[in-house]
Amino acid sequence: MSFHVENISYKYNAKSDFILKNVSFEIKEAQVTAIVGPSGCGKTTLVSILSDVIPTLMPAGELDGSFDAGDKVISVVSQSPENQLFGYGVEDAISFGIENMGLDNKEIVERVEYVLDLLNIQNLRKRSVATLSGGQRQAVCIASVLAMRPDILIMDEPVSSLDPNGKKMIQSVLKQLRVTGQSTVIVDNNLEWFADIVDHVIGLVDGEVVFDGDKNEFFSNFEIQERLGVTIPQEVEIYRELSKKVNGLNPFYTVEEAKGAIGRLIRTGEYAEKQMDFSVSEEILTAEGICKTFPDGFHALIDVDAGFRKGKIISIIGQNGSGKTTLVKTLNGLNKPTKGIVKYKGIETSGKSVAQISKDIILVFQHPEHMLFEENVYRELTFCARAQGIEFSEEEALEVLKRYELLDNKDDFPVNLSMGKKHLLTILSVLFSSAGVVILDEPTLGMDLYIKNMLEDIIRRLAEKGKTVIIISHEISLVFKISDEILVLNEGVKLAQGSKRELADRDDLFDQINIALPPVVLLSKYFGFTNICCDVDSFVREICGRMTKN
Amino acid sequence: MGDFLQYVEMDSFLHRLDPRTKFLFFIVMSILTSFVKTGVALLFLFIVFTAIWTAGHIGKYMVVLLKKVKVLLLFIFLLWLVLGAFRINEGPVIYRAAFSLFGSSHTLSLEWFDLYKGAVFAMRIFLMISAFYTVILSTNFSQIILGLRSWNVPYSVAFGIGLIFQIIPMIIKEFSTIMEAQSSRGLEVDKCGAIAKMKNYVIISLPLLFRVLGKGHSISLAMHYYKLNFKVKRTSYKMIKATYADAVFVGVTVLATAVTTALQLMFYIPL
Numbered sequence: 001m002s003f004h005v006e007n008i009s010y011k012y013n014a015k016s017d018f019i020l021k022n023v024s025f026e027i028k029e030a031q032v033t034a035i036v037g038p039s040g041c042g043k044t045t046l047v048s049i050l051s052d053v054i055p056t057l058m059p060a061g062e063l064d065g066s067f068d069a070g071d072k073v074i075s076v077v078s079q080s081p082e083n084q085l086f087g088y089g090v091e092d093a094i095s096f097g098i099e100n101m102g103l104d105n106k107e108i109v110e111r112v113e114y115v116l117d118l119l120n121i122q123n124l125r126k127r128s129v130a131t132l133s134g135g136q137r138q139a140v141c142i143a144s145v146l147a148m149r150p151d152i153l154i155m156d157e158p159v160s161s162l163d164p165n166g167k168k169m170i171q172s173v174l175k176q177l178r179v180t181g182q183s184t185v186i187v188d189n190n191l192e193w194f195a196d197i198v199d200h201v202i203g204l205v206d207g208e209v210v211f212d213g214d215k216n217e218f219f220s221n222f223e224i225q226e227r228l229g230v231t232i233p234q235e236v237e238i239y240r241e242l243s244k245k246v247n248g249l250n251p252f253y254t255v256e257e258a259k260g261a262i263g264r265l266i267r268t269g270e271y272a273e274k275q276m277d278f279s280v281s282e283e284i285l286t287a288e289g290i291c292k293t294f295p296d297g298f299h300a301l302i303d304v305d306a307g308f309r310k311g312k313i314i315s316i317i318g319q320n321g322s323g324k325t326t327l328v329k330t331l332n333g334l335n336k337p338t339k340g341i342v343k344y345k346g347i348e349t350s351g352k353s354v355a356q357i358s359k360d361i362i363l364v365f366q367h368p369e370h371m372l373f374e375e376n377v378y379r380e381l382t383f384c385a386r387a388q389g390i391e392f393s394e395e396e397a398l399e400v401l402k403r404y405e406l407l408d409n410k411d412d413f414p415v416n417l418s419m420g421k422k423h424l425l426t427i428l429s430v431l432f433s434s435a436g437v438v439i440l441d442e443p444t445l446g447m448d449l450y451i452k453n454m455l456e457d458i459i460r461r462l463a464e465k466g467k468t469v470i471i472i473s474h475e476i477s478l479v480f481k482i483s484d485e486i487l488v489l490n491e492g493v494k495l496a497q498g499s500k501r502e503l504a505d506r507d508d509l510f511d512q513i514n515i516a517l518p519p520v521v522l523l524s525k526y527f528g529f530t531n532i533c534c535d536v537d538s539f540v541r542e543i544c545g546r547m548t549k550n
Numbered sequence: 551m552g553d554f555l556q557y558v559e560m561d562s563f564l565h566r567l568d569p570r571t572k573f574l575f576f577i578v579m580s581i582l583t584s585f586v587k588t589g590v591a592l593l594f595l596f597i598v599f600t601a602i603w604t605a606g607h608i609g610k611y612m613v614v615l616l617k618k619v620k621v622l623l624l625f626i627f628l629l630w631l632v633l634g635a636f637r638i639n640e641g642p643v644i645y646r647a648a649f650s651l652f653g654s655s656h657t658l659s660l661e662w663f664d665l666y667k668g669a670v671f672a673m674r675i676f677l678m679i680s681a682f683y684t685v686i687l688s689t690n691f692s693q694i695i696l697g698l699r700s701w702n703v704p705y706s707v708a709f710g711i712g713l714i715f716q717i718i719p720m721i722i723k724e725f726s727t728i729m730e731a732q733s734s735r736g737l738e739v740d741k742c743g744a745i746a747k748m749k750n751y752v753i754i755s756l757p758l759l760f761r762v763l764g765k766g767h768s769i770s771l772a773m774h775y776y777k778l779n780f781k782v783k784r785t786s787y788k789m790i791k792a793t794y795a796d797a798v799f800v801g802v803t804v805l806a807t808a809v810t811t812a813l814q815l816m817f818y819i820p821l
Binding site: 086095108334354362365429433 | 557559691692693713720724727728730731733734735736737738739741753756757760761764765768770771772773774775776777778779782783784786787789
């Protein structure tokens with residue numbers, strides 16, 4: 001049995017425009033359906049309608065059309081499980097929904113046991129929710145809604161704030177659900193992490209369905225992928241770009257398939273002299289022997305030495321708890337190291353306040369809501385400049401807003417922007433700061449591909465202006481694409497720091513931190529490229545170059 | 551200490567007690583400390599409390615509480631000291647002086663009794679707060695809800711109380727993160743004058759308000775997703791049952807109440 005959404009149109013009030021316009025599609029039973037689309041396309045509104053939040057909790061809008069939910073149970077897993085889980089312990093949180101259904105105790109116990117077994121999280125049952133990792137918390141959240149035996153499980157960007165281990169855990173949970181025949185809807189513009197799980201894709205643009213088809217159809221439709229601003233798996237991106245240049249290329253969606261398809265075009269082996277990274281610039285920021293032990297005895301950083309060169313883009317990678325955030329908070333003075341010193345341009349930063357340090361080292365937090373407070377976008381953009389007493393011209397500010405398509409929102413209340421634009425705005429505000437070092441913590445959070453491309457542009461411009469950009473990111477493809485150097489942390493210890501190509505050679509390192517190298521790197525190594533390609537464009541160029549030589 | 555004002559997870563006899571036993575302790579001690587005004591009785595009660603905290607391994611958290619409320623206690627102590635200084639009491643005098651103000655004569659008289667009185671009022675307030683804190687430290691919000699439900703408190707009320715204790719740590723964390731985020735981009739919150747600091751706190755309050763509203767919205771959505779309906783009879787996964795340890799603890803509470811009351815009657819000095 002499938003579920004039909006028929007001609008749904010919705011607007012929040014009589015005066016506003018329609019957010020959804022004649023939306024019709026089918027949620028097929030026992031399949032995983034992806035709903036994708038750029039920021040502001042109406043995905044969240046659609047989830048609210050499917051889950052009956054509209055009109056039950058939000059009756060003010062105008063809703064037309066139908067969704068044959070009837071008395072079916074539709075459960076939602078949100079992107080922030082900490083806001084969804086009720087209960088101190090894992091068992092309390094899982095049983096909350098079924099207790100609300102008034103089931104008898106025996107039935108509740110059976111269902112709790114069933115979901116703990118199903119998701120393989122029996123080991124968490126006596127833990128408190130607060131002590132769980134992001135992935136574990138999301139798994140408990142899924143368990144809590146599955147215990148209610150939903151007909152449809154809707155997941156709204158369920159891995160957006162998870163580290164690679166957390167993503168793997170949720171991937172495995174989803175695969176398990178697929179086996180059990182659970183009908184699942186995933187609302188996420190990043191298809192990279194669930195491409196191999198999804199069956200059916202619905203694409204929304206400006207509140208209208210512009211694509212409704214199966215996964216293979218979606219991955220072979222390059223025009224629609226770009227229009228929807230979807231982050232697709234890098235393998236698919238390689239195929240998309242390569243097929244523009246190579247006629248008759250066999251489609252591939254995985255690294256293994258790519259090896260076969262590309263292997264028919266080129267021979268493996270080394271062709272060129274290895275390029276070395278000779279560009280040496282001064283270290284503008286250094287951390288020497290940094291140790292940080294928290295009052296509860298947890299050693300967050302253990303004797304970390306790191307140098308950050310002028311005008312370079314350096315990414316810090318590692319699983320949650322590896323010390324990434326602690327390190328950057330130590331660099332900008334938020335954390336006082338237990339031992340060790342931080343120097344900016346050779347001068348120790350200790351003794352300065354965080355605001356004073358921000359004139360040299362500025363940190364942008366991952367959740368824009370923690371930063372936004374001005375009454376309009378223009379003032380928010382220029383906040384850092386005003387706080388630090390840096391001169392700027394209105395023309396300059398308006399030019400930035402125009403370049404990043406925020407000019408129309410100039411007088412809007414920043415909090416009302418889409419998540420991606422809010423994040424973009426907080427990052428843009430550092431353009432007007434005096435800081436020589438800009439630190440971005442998970443800068444892609446909430447961004448669609450279109451805004452991510454703008455972000456890359458901002459980062460490159462900052463580096464071109466001689467600013468050092470330090471990025472914490474779990475998006476490993478982006479890390480390899482944009483960084484000059486990578487610093488690897490694991491359990492508070494620095495494992496390595498070097499150019500991305502140096503580190504790409506070290507499989508042992510990535511095995512140790514349990515993070516997979518991007519497909520372009522894996523394929524470069526498989527085909528024996530002397531210079532490992534770190535982004536799709538250079539990889540495609542390399543393939544085409546080799547084809548010419550062949 | 552980041553875990554101030556919230557449950558601390560550990561395995562102690564206090565943590566294992568039935569939440570109803572701890573509620574009873576809190577109610578009895580609140581009533582007791584509101585009428586006991588004798589130093590010896592309060593001192594005895596403090597010794598009982600200390601023994602409970604030591605046995606429950608929460609002593610260090612009580613020291614943190616003491617540090618947090620020390621200004622309040624000092625204020626109470628000084629207030630009663632100042633008020634007492636304008637009254638002449640019996641007993642040993644520390645300082646006494648007569649002066650005239652606007653034509654009328656006054657006597658400033660500081661006696662040991664004033665110190666005693668200040669100490670008694672400060673101690674009462676500390677014991678009241680610490681009785682509440684003892685329950686909060688050792689009872690998580692799910693147990694609070696369960697305990698209240700078993701006393702036939704309507705689920706909407708019990709859930710609301712539990713939710714407050716779930717949300718308080720979230721708001722504290724949000725406030726701290728917003729402070730960090732704003733100072734990281736140039737807002738001076740450390741090295742500035744009191745007025746600038748207050749202005750900056752106002753600036754910080756806006757994102758905090760939006761975050762709290764956002765969290766409230768998310769929580770109300772989650773309540774909907776989990777089909778929470780206060781009109782529907784709810785069942786329970788966990789059951790609570792009093793044990794021998796609860797009986798012992800109730801016994802200690804009753805005994806401590808009796809002894810404190812006796813000490814109050816024996817050593818009472820009108821304040």
